[in-house]
Amino acid sequence: MEMLHLRYFVAVAEELNFTAAARRLHMATSPLSQRIKDLERELEQRLFDRDTHRVALTPAGNALLPIARDILETANSIPWRLREATGPKRSTALFGIPAGLHPALRLRVGVLTDRVREQCELQRWPGSTPALVNGVREGRIALALARSPFSDPAMEQLLVMSERMGAAVPTDRFAGRDSVALAELADLAYAPLPKEVRVPYFDVLDQELAERGIRNRLNLTDTGFGGVTEVISSGLAFSISLLDPDSPIHGYQLENITVLPFSDFEPHLDTVLVWRRDRADGGDLEDLMRAAREVFADPDHR
Incomplete structure:
Protein backbone atom coordinates (compact mmCIF):
# COMPACT_ATOMS: atom_id res chain seq x y z
CA MET A 1 0.00 0.00 0.00
CA GLU A 2 1.38 3.41 -0.95
CA MET A 3 1.07 6.51 1.21
CA LEU A 4 -0.57 8.31 -1.70
CA HIS A 5 -3.47 5.85 -1.59
CA LEU A 6 -4.17 6.92 2.00
CA ARG A 7 -3.95 10.61 1.04
CA TYR A 8 -6.44 10.01 -1.77
CA PHE A 9 -8.75 8.08 0.56
CA VAL A 10 -8.72 10.80 3.27
CA ALA A 11 -9.44 13.54 0.71
CA VAL A 12 -12.48 11.68 -0.67
CA ALA A 13 -13.64 10.73 2.84
CA GLU A 14 -13.52 14.36 3.99
CA GLU A 15 -15.12 15.82 0.87
CA LEU A 16 -17.53 12.94 0.15
CA ASN A 17 -17.34 14.20 -3.41
CA PHE A 18 -14.85 12.85 -5.95
CA THR A 19 -14.78 16.06 -8.00
CA ALA A 20 -14.06 18.24 -4.96
CA ALA A 21 -11.45 15.78 -3.70
CA ALA A 22 -9.72 15.70 -7.09
CA ARG A 23 -9.64 19.49 -7.16
CA ARG A 24 -8.13 19.53 -3.68
CA LEU A 25 -5.48 17.00 -4.77
CA HIS A 26 -4.78 18.84 -8.05
CA MET A 27 -5.58 15.79 -10.18
CA ALA A 28 -8.33 14.54 -12.48
CA THR A 29 -11.37 12.71 -11.13
CA SER A 30 -10.91 9.53 -13.20
CA PRO A 31 -7.45 8.54 -11.90
CA LEU A 32 -8.54 9.41 -8.34
CA SER A 33 -11.50 7.04 -8.66
CA GLN A 34 -9.19 4.33 -10.00
CA ARG A 35 -6.73 4.75 -7.09
CA ILE A 36 -9.60 4.33 -4.62
CA LYS A 37 -10.69 1.15 -6.41
CA ASP A 38 -7.09 -0.10 -6.23
CA LEU A 39 -7.04 0.53 -2.49
CA GLU A 40 -10.35 -1.27 -2.03
CA ARG A 41 -9.04 -4.28 -3.93
CA GLU A 42 -5.86 -4.38 -1.86
CA LEU A 43 -7.76 -4.15 1.43
CA GLU A 44 -10.53 -6.45 0.17
CA GLN A 45 -13.01 -3.96 1.62
CA ARG A 46 -15.48 -1.57 0.02
CA LEU A 47 -14.71 1.87 1.48
CA PHE A 48 -17.40 4.00 -0.19
CA ASP A 49 -21.00 3.61 -1.25
CA ARG A 50 -21.30 5.72 -4.38
CA ASP A 51 -23.93 6.37 -7.01
CA THR A 52 -24.78 9.28 -9.29
CA HIS A 53 -26.19 11.36 -6.41
CA ARG A 54 -24.07 10.74 -3.34
CA VAL A 55 -20.88 9.34 -1.87
CA ALA A 56 -20.91 7.84 1.63
CA LEU A 57 -18.42 5.99 3.78
CA THR A 58 -19.09 2.32 4.43
CA PRO A 59 -18.47 0.90 7.94
CA ALA A 60 -15.02 -0.17 6.70
CA GLY A 61 -14.37 3.34 5.39
CA ASN A 62 -15.39 4.89 8.72
CA ALA A 63 -13.03 2.51 10.51
CA LEU A 64 -10.13 3.27 8.16
CA LEU A 65 -10.45 7.08 8.31
CA PRO A 66 -8.94 7.69 11.80
CA ILE A 67 -6.23 5.09 11.11
CA ALA A 68 -5.30 6.77 7.82
CA ARG A 69 -5.27 10.23 9.42
CA ASP A 70 -2.94 9.01 12.18
CA ILE A 71 -0.56 7.45 9.65
CA LEU A 72 -0.48 10.58 7.48
CA GLU A 73 -0.03 12.81 10.51
CA THR A 74 2.95 10.71 11.58
CA ALA A 75 4.42 10.75 8.07
CA ASN A 76 3.95 14.52 7.76
CA SER A 77 5.74 15.06 11.06
CA ILE A 78 8.87 13.11 10.02
CA PRO A 79 10.79 16.08 8.50
CA TRP A 80 10.47 18.40 11.48
CA ARG A 81 10.92 15.58 14.01
CA LEU A 82 14.11 14.56 12.21
CA ARG A 83 15.36 18.14 12.21
CA GLU A 84 14.55 18.35 15.90
CA ALA A 85 16.47 15.12 16.62
CA THR A 86 19.58 15.92 14.58
CA GLY A 87 19.77 19.72 14.62
CA PRO A 88 20.64 22.25 17.31
CA LYS A 89 18.45 21.80 20.35
CA ARG A 90 15.65 24.30 20.11
CA SER A 91 12.17 24.11 21.50
CA THR A 92 9.30 23.37 19.14
CA ALA A 93 6.05 25.31 19.40
CA LEU A 94 2.88 24.41 17.51
CA PHE A 95 0.97 27.18 15.74
CA GLY A 96 -2.67 26.26 15.04
CA ILE A 97 -3.94 26.96 11.51
CA PRO A 98 -7.66 26.72 10.59
CA ALA A 99 -8.88 25.53 7.19
CA GLY A 100 -9.24 28.12 4.44
CA LEU A 101 -6.81 30.60 6.01
CA HIS A 102 -6.34 33.75 3.90
CA PRO A 103 -2.95 33.94 2.11
CA ALA A 104 -2.22 37.31 3.75
CA LEU A 105 -2.36 35.68 7.17
CA ARG A 106 -0.19 32.81 5.98
CA LEU A 107 2.43 35.39 5.04
CA ARG A 108 2.32 36.82 8.56
CA VAL A 109 2.74 33.35 10.04
CA GLY A 110 5.84 33.00 7.87
CA VAL A 111 7.18 36.35 9.13
CA LEU A 112 6.68 35.24 12.73
CA THR A 113 8.35 31.88 12.02
CA ASP A 114 11.44 33.66 10.66
CA ARG A 115 11.51 36.16 13.53
CA VAL A 116 11.59 33.53 16.29
CA ARG A 117 13.73 30.99 14.42
CA GLU A 118 16.70 31.40 16.77
CA GLN A 119 14.66 30.73 19.90
CA CYS A 120 12.20 28.07 18.74
CA GLU A 121 10.91 26.18 15.72
CA LEU A 122 7.34 27.24 15.00
CA GLN A 123 5.51 24.28 13.49
CA ARG A 124 2.10 24.79 11.84
CA TRP A 125 -0.68 22.51 13.05
CA PRO A 126 -4.04 22.25 11.20
CA GLY A 127 -7.44 21.86 12.82
CA SER A 128 -10.96 23.18 13.29
CA THR A 129 -11.51 26.18 15.56
CA PRO A 130 -12.88 24.07 18.49
CA ALA A 131 -9.96 21.62 18.20
CA LEU A 132 -7.35 24.38 18.01
CA VAL A 133 -8.80 26.35 20.93
CA ASN A 134 -8.94 23.16 22.97
CA GLY A 135 -5.31 22.43 22.05
CA VAL A 136 -4.24 25.88 23.23
CA ARG A 137 -6.23 25.45 26.45
CA GLU A 138 -4.58 22.09 27.17
CA GLY A 139 -1.11 23.43 26.34
CA ARG A 140 -0.45 21.14 23.35
CA ILE A 141 -0.60 24.12 20.97
CA ALA A 142 1.28 27.30 21.83
CA LEU A 143 -0.95 29.73 19.94
CA ALA A 144 -3.46 29.54 17.12
CA LEU A 145 -5.46 31.46 14.59
CA ALA A 146 -9.15 30.71 15.12
CA ARG A 147 -12.52 31.86 13.86
CA SER A 148 -14.49 34.09 16.20
CA PRO A 149 -16.73 34.01 18.17
CA PHE A 150 -15.76 31.82 21.09
CA SER A 151 -15.06 32.65 24.70
CA ASP A 152 -12.73 31.25 27.32
CA PRO A 153 -11.65 33.24 30.41
CA ALA A 154 -8.18 31.66 30.32
CA MET A 155 -7.56 32.85 26.77
CA GLU A 156 -6.39 36.11 25.23
CA GLN A 157 -7.60 37.09 21.77
CA LEU A 158 -6.31 39.56 19.20
CA LEU A 159 -8.30 40.37 16.05
CA VAL A 160 -6.04 39.81 13.03
CA LEU A 269 -15.90 36.47 9.41
CA ASP A 270 -13.35 37.43 12.06
CA THR A 271 -10.08 35.58 12.59
CA VAL A 272 -8.30 36.05 15.91
CA LEU A 273 -4.95 35.08 17.36
CA VAL A 274 -5.53 33.14 20.58
CA TRP A 275 -3.16 32.11 23.35
CA ARG A 276 -3.21 31.21 27.03
CA ARG A 277 -2.74 34.21 29.28
CA ASP A 278 -0.68 32.42 31.92
CA ARG A 279 1.87 31.18 29.36
CA ALA A 280 2.39 34.63 27.82
CA ASP A 281 2.54 36.88 30.89
CA GLY A 282 5.73 35.78 32.61
CA GLY A 283 5.35 32.23 31.30
CA ASP A 284 7.26 29.99 28.93
CA LEU A 285 5.83 31.69 25.80
CA GLU A 286 6.51 35.28 26.83
CA ASP A 287 9.13 35.97 24.13
CA LEU A 288 7.15 34.17 21.42
CA MET A 289 3.97 36.07 22.25
CA ARG A 290 5.80 39.39 22.31
CA ALA A 291 6.91 38.76 18.73
CA ALA A 292 3.45 37.47 17.72
CA ARG A 293 1.72 40.60 19.05
CA GLU A 294 4.08 42.73 16.95
CA VAL A 295 3.62 40.71 13.74
CA PHE A 296 -0.18 40.63 14.06
CA ALA A 297 -0.58 44.11 15.57
CA ASP A 298 -2.58 45.67 12.71
CA PRO A 299 -5.83 43.86 11.84
CA ASP A 300 -6.46 43.31 8.13
CA HIS A 301 -9.94 44.31 6.91
CA ARG A 302 -10.99 42.75 3.63
Whole structure:
Protein backbone atom coordinates (compact mmCIF):
# COMPACT_ATOMS: atom_id res chain seq x y z
CA MET A 1 0.00 0.00 0.00
CA GLU A 2 1.38 3.41 -0.95
CA MET A 3 1.07 6.51 1.21
CA LEU A 4 -0.57 8.31 -1.70
CA HIS A 5 -3.47 5.85 -1.59
CA LEU A 6 -4.17 6.92 2.00
CA ARG A 7 -3.95 10.61 1.04
CA TYR A 8 -6.44 10.01 -1.77
CA PHE A 9 -8.75 8.08 0.56
CA VAL A 10 -8.72 10.80 3.27
CA ALA A 11 -9.44 13.54 0.71
CA VAL A 12 -12.48 11.68 -0.67
CA ALA A 13 -13.64 10.73 2.84
CA GLU A 14 -13.52 14.36 3.99
CA GLU A 15 -15.12 15.82 0.87
CA LEU A 16 -17.53 12.94 0.15
CA ASN A 17 -17.34 14.20 -3.41
CA PHE A 18 -14.85 12.85 -5.95
CA THR A 19 -14.78 16.06 -8.00
CA ALA A 20 -14.06 18.24 -4.96
CA ALA A 21 -11.45 15.78 -3.70
CA ALA A 22 -9.72 15.70 -7.09
CA ARG A 23 -9.64 19.49 -7.16
CA ARG A 24 -8.13 19.53 -3.68
CA LEU A 25 -5.48 17.00 -4.77
CA HIS A 26 -4.78 18.84 -8.05
CA MET A 27 -5.58 15.79 -10.18
CA ALA A 28 -8.33 14.54 -12.48
CA THR A 29 -11.37 12.71 -11.13
CA SER A 30 -10.91 9.53 -13.20
CA PRO A 31 -7.45 8.54 -11.90
CA LEU A 32 -8.54 9.41 -8.34
CA SER A 33 -11.50 7.04 -8.66
CA GLN A 34 -9.19 4.33 -10.00
CA ARG A 35 -6.73 4.75 -7.09
CA ILE A 36 -9.60 4.33 -4.62
CA LYS A 37 -10.69 1.15 -6.41
CA ASP A 38 -7.09 -0.10 -6.23
CA LEU A 39 -7.04 0.53 -2.49
CA GLU A 40 -10.35 -1.27 -2.03
CA ARG A 41 -9.04 -4.28 -3.93
CA GLU A 42 -5.86 -4.38 -1.86
CA LEU A 43 -7.76 -4.15 1.43
CA GLU A 44 -10.53 -6.45 0.17
CA GLN A 45 -13.01 -3.96 1.62
CA ARG A 46 -15.48 -1.57 0.02
CA LEU A 47 -14.71 1.87 1.48
CA PHE A 48 -17.40 4.00 -0.19
CA ASP A 49 -21.00 3.61 -1.25
CA ARG A 50 -21.30 5.72 -4.38
CA ASP A 51 -23.93 6.37 -7.01
CA THR A 52 -24.78 9.28 -9.29
CA HIS A 53 -26.19 11.36 -6.41
CA ARG A 54 -24.07 10.74 -3.34
CA VAL A 55 -20.88 9.34 -1.87
CA ALA A 56 -20.91 7.84 1.63
CA LEU A 57 -18.42 5.99 3.78
CA THR A 58 -19.09 2.32 4.43
CA PRO A 59 -18.47 0.90 7.94
CA ALA A 60 -15.02 -0.17 6.70
CA GLY A 61 -14.37 3.34 5.39
CA ASN A 62 -15.39 4.89 8.72
CA ALA A 63 -13.03 2.51 10.51
CA LEU A 64 -10.13 3.27 8.16
CA LEU A 65 -10.45 7.08 8.31
CA PRO A 66 -8.94 7.69 11.80
CA ILE A 67 -6.23 5.09 11.11
CA ALA A 68 -5.30 6.77 7.82
CA ARG A 69 -5.27 10.23 9.42
CA ASP A 70 -2.94 9.01 12.18
CA ILE A 71 -0.56 7.45 9.65
CA LEU A 72 -0.48 10.58 7.48
CA GLU A 73 -0.03 12.81 10.51
CA THR A 74 2.95 10.71 11.58
CA ALA A 75 4.42 10.75 8.07
CA ASN A 76 3.95 14.52 7.76
CA SER A 77 5.74 15.06 11.06
CA ILE A 78 8.87 13.11 10.02
CA PRO A 79 10.79 16.08 8.50
CA TRP A 80 10.47 18.40 11.48
CA ARG A 81 10.92 15.58 14.01
CA LEU A 82 14.11 14.56 12.21
CA ARG A 83 15.36 18.14 12.21
CA GLU A 84 14.55 18.35 15.90
CA ALA A 85 16.47 15.12 16.62
CA THR A 86 19.58 15.92 14.58
CA GLY A 87 19.77 19.72 14.62
CA PRO A 88 20.64 22.25 17.31
CA LYS A 89 18.45 21.80 20.35
CA ARG A 90 15.65 24.30 20.11
CA SER A 91 12.17 24.11 21.50
CA THR A 92 9.30 23.37 19.14
CA ALA A 93 6.05 25.31 19.40
CA LEU A 94 2.88 24.41 17.51
CA PHE A 95 0.97 27.18 15.74
CA GLY A 96 -2.67 26.26 15.04
CA ILE A 97 -3.94 26.96 11.51
CA PRO A 98 -7.66 26.72 10.59
CA ALA A 99 -8.88 25.53 7.19
CA GLY A 100 -9.24 28.12 4.44
CA LEU A 101 -6.81 30.60 6.01
CA HIS A 102 -6.34 33.75 3.90
CA PRO A 103 -2.95 33.94 2.11
CA ALA A 104 -2.22 37.31 3.75
CA LEU A 105 -2.36 35.68 7.17
CA ARG A 106 -0.19 32.81 5.98
CA LEU A 107 2.43 35.39 5.04
CA ARG A 108 2.32 36.82 8.56
CA VAL A 109 2.74 33.35 10.04
CA GLY A 110 5.84 33.00 7.87
CA VAL A 111 7.18 36.35 9.13
CA LEU A 112 6.68 35.24 12.73
CA THR A 113 8.35 31.88 12.02
CA ASP A 114 11.44 33.66 10.66
CA ARG A 115 11.51 36.16 13.53
CA VAL A 116 11.59 33.53 16.29
CA ARG A 117 13.73 30.99 14.42
CA GLU A 118 16.70 31.40 16.77
CA GLN A 119 14.66 30.73 19.90
CA CYS A 120 12.20 28.07 18.74
CA GLU A 121 10.91 26.18 15.72
CA LEU A 122 7.34 27.24 15.00
CA GLN A 123 5.51 24.28 13.49
CA ARG A 124 2.10 24.79 11.84
CA TRP A 125 -0.68 22.51 13.05
CA PRO A 126 -4.04 22.25 11.20
CA GLY A 127 -7.44 21.86 12.82
CA SER A 128 -10.96 23.18 13.29
CA THR A 129 -11.51 26.18 15.56
CA PRO A 130 -12.88 24.07 18.49
CA ALA A 131 -9.96 21.62 18.20
CA LEU A 132 -7.35 24.38 18.01
CA VAL A 133 -8.80 26.35 20.93
CA ASN A 134 -8.94 23.16 22.97
CA GLY A 135 -5.31 22.43 22.05
CA VAL A 136 -4.24 25.88 23.23
CA ARG A 137 -6.23 25.45 26.45
CA GLU A 138 -4.58 22.09 27.17
CA GLY A 139 -1.11 23.43 26.34
CA ARG A 140 -0.45 21.14 23.35
CA ILE A 141 -0.60 24.12 20.97
CA ALA A 142 1.28 27.30 21.83
CA LEU A 143 -0.95 29.73 19.94
CA ALA A 144 -3.46 29.54 17.12
CA LEU A 145 -5.46 31.46 14.59
CA ALA A 146 -9.15 30.71 15.12
CA ARG A 147 -12.52 31.86 13.86
CA SER A 148 -14.49 34.09 16.20
CA PRO A 149 -16.73 34.01 18.17
CA PHE A 150 -15.76 31.82 21.09
CA SER A 151 -15.06 32.65 24.70
CA ASP A 152 -12.73 31.25 27.32
CA PRO A 153 -11.65 33.24 30.41
CA ALA A 154 -8.18 31.66 30.32
CA MET A 155 -7.56 32.85 26.77
CA GLU A 156 -6.39 36.11 25.23
CA GLN A 157 -7.60 37.09 21.77
CA LEU A 158 -6.31 39.56 19.20
CA LEU A 159 -8.30 40.37 16.05
CA VAL A 160 -6.04 39.81 13.03
CA MET A 161 -8.46 39.80 10.07
CA SER A 162 -12.08 40.66 9.35
CA GLU A 163 -13.42 39.40 6.02
CA ARG A 164 -16.64 40.68 4.45
CA MET A 165 -19.12 38.04 3.34
CA GLY A 166 -21.69 38.03 0.60
CA ALA A 167 -24.33 35.86 -1.04
CA ALA A 168 -23.13 32.99 -3.23
CA VAL A 169 -25.89 32.87 -5.86
CA PRO A 170 -26.56 31.37 -9.31
CA THR A 171 -24.94 33.70 -11.84
CA ASP A 172 -27.70 33.32 -14.40
CA ARG A 173 -30.28 34.58 -11.88
CA PHE A 174 -28.32 37.71 -10.96
CA ALA A 175 -26.35 38.57 -14.10
CA GLY A 176 -25.09 42.16 -14.21
CA ARG A 177 -25.77 42.81 -10.53
CA ASP A 178 -23.26 44.36 -8.13
CA SER A 179 -25.24 43.63 -4.94
CA VAL A 180 -28.28 41.75 -3.69
CA ALA A 181 -30.89 42.25 -0.96
CA LEU A 182 -32.02 39.45 1.35
CA ALA A 183 -35.61 39.83 0.15
CA GLU A 184 -34.49 38.94 -3.39
CA LEU A 185 -33.33 35.55 -2.14
CA ALA A 186 -36.65 34.57 -0.57
CA ASP A 187 -37.51 32.05 -3.31
CA LEU A 188 -34.18 30.24 -2.90
CA ALA A 189 -33.35 27.89 -0.07
CA TYR A 190 -30.44 28.81 2.17
CA ALA A 191 -27.76 26.09 2.08
CA PRO A 192 -25.50 26.43 5.12
CA LEU A 193 -22.18 24.65 5.15
CA PRO A 194 -22.46 21.10 6.53
CA LYS A 195 -21.78 20.90 10.28
CA GLU A 196 -18.60 18.90 9.80
CA VAL A 197 -16.88 21.76 7.93
CA ARG A 198 -18.50 24.98 9.17
CA VAL A 199 -17.07 27.28 11.81
CA PRO A 200 -19.01 28.47 14.92
CA TYR A 201 -19.77 31.87 13.36
CA PHE A 202 -22.08 30.20 10.84
CA ASP A 203 -24.41 29.16 13.67
CA VAL A 204 -24.67 32.84 14.65
CA LEU A 205 -25.19 33.73 11.00
CA ASP A 206 -27.93 31.13 10.63
CA GLN A 207 -29.85 32.71 13.53
CA GLU A 208 -29.45 36.20 12.07
CA LEU A 209 -30.80 35.06 8.70
CA ALA A 210 -33.80 33.41 10.37
CA GLU A 211 -34.55 36.64 12.23
CA ARG A 212 -34.42 38.50 8.91
CA GLY A 213 -36.97 36.18 7.31
CA ILE A 214 -34.73 33.59 5.61
CA ARG A 215 -36.21 30.40 7.05
CA ASN A 216 -36.20 27.95 4.15
CA ARG A 217 -33.19 25.66 4.70
CA LEU A 218 -31.50 23.06 2.53
CA ASN A 219 -29.37 21.15 5.05
CA LEU A 220 -26.90 18.89 3.29
CA THR A 221 -25.25 15.92 4.96
CA ASP A 222 -22.41 13.61 3.97
CA THR A 223 -20.86 16.30 1.79
CA GLY A 224 -18.43 19.20 2.00
CA PHE A 225 -17.99 22.54 0.25
CA GLY A 226 -18.49 20.73 -3.04
CA GLY A 227 -22.06 19.72 -2.23
CA VAL A 228 -23.07 23.28 -1.38
CA THR A 229 -21.61 24.64 -4.62
CA GLU A 230 -23.48 21.98 -6.60
CA VAL A 231 -26.92 23.09 -5.36
CA ILE A 232 -26.06 26.77 -5.84
CA SER A 233 -24.80 26.20 -9.38
CA SER A 234 -27.97 24.29 -10.23
CA GLY A 235 -30.14 27.21 -9.12
CA LEU A 236 -31.72 25.54 -6.07
CA ALA A 237 -30.14 27.57 -3.29
CA PHE A 238 -27.85 30.33 -2.13
CA SER A 239 -25.20 30.35 0.57
CA ILE A 240 -22.89 32.76 2.37
CA SER A 241 -19.28 33.04 1.23
CA LEU A 242 -16.28 35.34 1.51
CA LEU A 243 -16.17 38.23 -0.93
CA ASP A 244 -12.40 38.54 -1.30
CA PRO A 245 -11.41 36.69 -4.51
CA ASP A 246 -8.08 35.78 -2.86
CA SER A 247 -9.86 33.67 -0.25
CA PRO A 248 -9.10 29.94 -0.66
CA ILE A 249 -12.84 29.19 -0.47
CA HIS A 250 -13.19 30.39 -4.07
CA GLY A 251 -11.22 27.36 -5.19
CA TYR A 252 -14.29 25.23 -4.50
CA GLN A 253 -16.68 27.25 -6.64
CA LEU A 254 -18.18 25.87 -9.83
CA GLU A 255 -19.43 27.61 -12.94
CA ASN A 256 -22.64 29.64 -12.63
CA ILE A 257 -21.80 30.92 -9.13
CA THR A 258 -21.29 34.58 -8.24
CA VAL A 259 -20.62 36.06 -4.81
CA LEU A 260 -22.38 39.42 -4.40
CA PRO A 261 -22.25 41.83 -1.45
CA PHE A 262 -25.50 42.39 0.41
CA SER A 263 -27.14 45.80 0.14
CA ASP A 264 -28.94 45.37 3.49
CA PHE A 265 -26.81 42.95 5.51
CA GLU A 266 -23.17 43.08 6.61
CA PRO A 267 -21.91 39.65 7.69
CA HIS A 268 -18.19 39.26 8.27
CA LEU A 269 -15.90 36.47 9.41
CA ASP A 270 -13.35 37.43 12.06
CA THR A 271 -10.08 35.58 12.59
CA VAL A 272 -8.30 36.05 15.91
CA LEU A 273 -4.95 35.08 17.36
CA VAL A 274 -5.53 33.14 20.58
CA TRP A 275 -3.16 32.11 23.35
CA ARG A 276 -3.21 31.21 27.03
CA ARG A 277 -2.74 34.21 29.28
CA ASP A 278 -0.68 32.42 31.92
CA ARG A 279 1.87 31.18 29.36
CA ALA A 280 2.39 34.63 27.82
CA ASP A 281 2.54 36.88 30.89
CA GLY A 282 5.73 35.78 32.61
CA GLY A 283 5.35 32.23 31.30
CA ASP A 284 7.26 29.99 28.93
CA LEU A 285 5.83 31.69 25.80
CA GLU A 286 6.51 35.28 26.83
CA ASP A 287 9.13 35.97 24.13
CA LEU A 288 7.15 34.17 21.42
CA MET A 289 3.97 36.07 22.25
CA ARG A 290 5.80 39.39 22.31
CA ALA A 291 6.91 38.76 18.73
CA ALA A 292 3.45 37.47 17.72
CA ARG A 293 1.72 40.60 19.05
CA GLU A 294 4.08 42.73 16.95
CA VAL A 295 3.62 40.71 13.74
CA PHE A 296 -0.18 40.63 14.06
CA ALA A 297 -0.58 44.11 15.57
CA ASP A 298 -2.58 45.67 12.71
CA PRO A 299 -5.83 43.86 11.84
CA ASP A 300 -6.46 43.31 8.13
CA HIS A 301 -9.94 44.31 6.91
CA ARG A 302 -10.99 42.75 3.63
